[in-house]
Amino acid sequence: MSEPAAVLAGLGAHVPPRTVTNEELSRRMDTSDAWIVQRTGIRQRHWADPGVATSDLAVEAGHRALKSAGTAGPDDIGMVIVATATPDTQCPATAPDVAARLGLGTIAALDVSAGCSGFVYALATASAALVAGYAERVLVIGAETFRPFLDPADRSTAVIFGDGAGAVVLRRGTADEPGAIVSVDLGADGTLKELVGIPGNGSRHRSTDRPPDPADQYLFMHGKEVFVHAVRRMAQSSSAVLAQAGWSVGQVDHVVGHQANLRILHALAKQLGVDGERLVRHLDQVGNTSAASIPLALADAAAQGRFQAGDRLLLTAFGAGLTWGSVALTWPGIALA
Numbered sequence: 394m395s396e397p398a399a400v401l402a403g404l405g406a407h408v409p410p411r412t413v414t415n416e417e418l419s420r421r422m423d424t425s426d427a428w429i430v431q432r433t434g435i436r437q438r439h440w441a442d443p444g445v446a447t448s449d450l451a452v453e454a455g456h457r458a459l460k461s462a463g464t465a466g467p468d469d470i471g472m473v474i475v476a477t478a479t480p481d482t483q484c485p486a487t488a489p490d491v492a493a494r495l496g497l498g499t500i501a502a503l504d505v506s507a508g509c510s511g512f513v514y515a516l517a518t519a520s521a522a523l524v525a526g527y528a529e530r531v532l533v534i535g536a537e538t539f540r541p542f543l544d545p546a547d548r549s550t551a552v553i554f555g556d557g558a559g560a561v562v563l564r565r566g567t568a569d570e571p572g573a574i575v576s577v578d579l580g581a582d583g584t585l586k587e588l589v590g591i592p593g594n595g596s597r598h599r600s601t602d603r604p605p606d607p608a609d610q611y612l613f614m615h616g617k618e619v620f621v622h623a624v625r626r627m628a629q630s631s632s633a634v635l636a637q638a639g640w641s642v643g644q645v646d647h648v649v650g651h652q653a654n655l656r657i658l659h660a661l662a663k664q665l666g667v668d669g670e671r672l673v674r675h676l677d678q679v680g681n682t683s684a685a686s687i688p689l690a691l692a693d694a695a696a697q698g699r700f701q702a703g704d705r706l707l708l709t710a711f712g713a714g715l716t717w718g719s720v721a722l723t724w725p726g727i728a729l730a
């Protein structure tokens with residue numbers, strides 16, 4: 394009898410309808426389509442309209458993932474995890490509201506805050522909960538609305554980030570089934586917390602007498618330094634998760650890296666010794682959607698028919714914290730809603 398494991402059973406995605414092209418941004422700030430494409434690979438992103446919050450996107454994606462999983466009813470899901478760096482409110486968490494609006498009753502619901510690594514951290518949390526028997530099925534959603542946190546005067550972040558949500562349903566199964574999470578690697582280095590973040594609203598800021606500064610509500614990022622750590626940590630974590638899975642790099646069919654920057658993905662592929670064909674790329678369409686980036690990329694590649702049942706996938710992410718993490722799983726051959 395194979396070991397118990399979390400198995401991918403459903404997948405859904407949602408991006409807000411408004412598309413913002415590089416051309417549009419270059420009319421608003423000192424940037425250009427050529428700079429953005431050359432330095433990042435991003436061609437457009439989606440931004441939520443005013444009034445739309447992270448939970449609104451999460452509910453849409455969650456609904457689609459539940460449909461894709463063919464869940465019989467609300468009783469099927471035992472836990473909801475929302476990975477986000479842009480929760481609706483500082484307190485309470487976003488997940489209980491999402492669970493309620495999806496009609497899932499009074500089940501366990503929590504947020505995971507690990508920046509752009511949030512989805513991978515949430516998969517690991519869900520996987521542990523399933524293996525421990527706390528739930529039979531867990532809905533995991535990565536969702537972000539970054540637009541309100543982007544300083545319109547900061548071209549180094551305003552052109553990068555986009556809004557959206559992606560979701561998966563994981564069920565309790567066994568490690569030999571297609572769709573099983575085979576191994577997980579997570580890490581963090583808090584000594585590098587000053588490289589990327591949104592300082593406002595936390596107790597550190599509230600604990601001082603300093604008057605609120607609008608700049609504290611915006612995302613800051615030291616892009617060049619983050620770039621270097623991103624490549625190094627994702628490469629190390631990928632190697633660790635593959636070693637744990639007992640897979641060689643050559644056996645990996647698809648690398649789904651956090652969609653932050655095409656140059657980062659190429660550098661990662663080079664370090665791992667993976668050819669570019671096996672890299673999943675979605676950031677040209679949606680930009681960096683932080684915790685939503687991996688499930689959105691999965692949904693896009695699945696919709697294009699890129700994955701076959703039994704394919705071996707390596708997911709790897711990096712983000713604020715600093716945090717990083719990787720997951721090795723096989724593809725289950727699920728239907729998209």
Ligand code: UT7
Pocket residue numbers: 423424425428429432433509548549552553589615616617618619620623653654657681683711712713
């Ligand atoms: O998802 C969370 C983790 N985040 C990441 O992984 C992001 C990692 N970092 C990156 O992706 C890249 O560092 C960026 C895309 C953010 C920036 O690219 P870069 O090649 O590192 O550019 P840079 O910051 O070194 O800036 C190069 C030049 C600067 O001008 P000078 O000083 O050389 O004259 C910037 O002022 O490009 C300028 N610049 C821009 N020019 C046009 C910065 N942003 C822009 C812009 N348009 N939007």
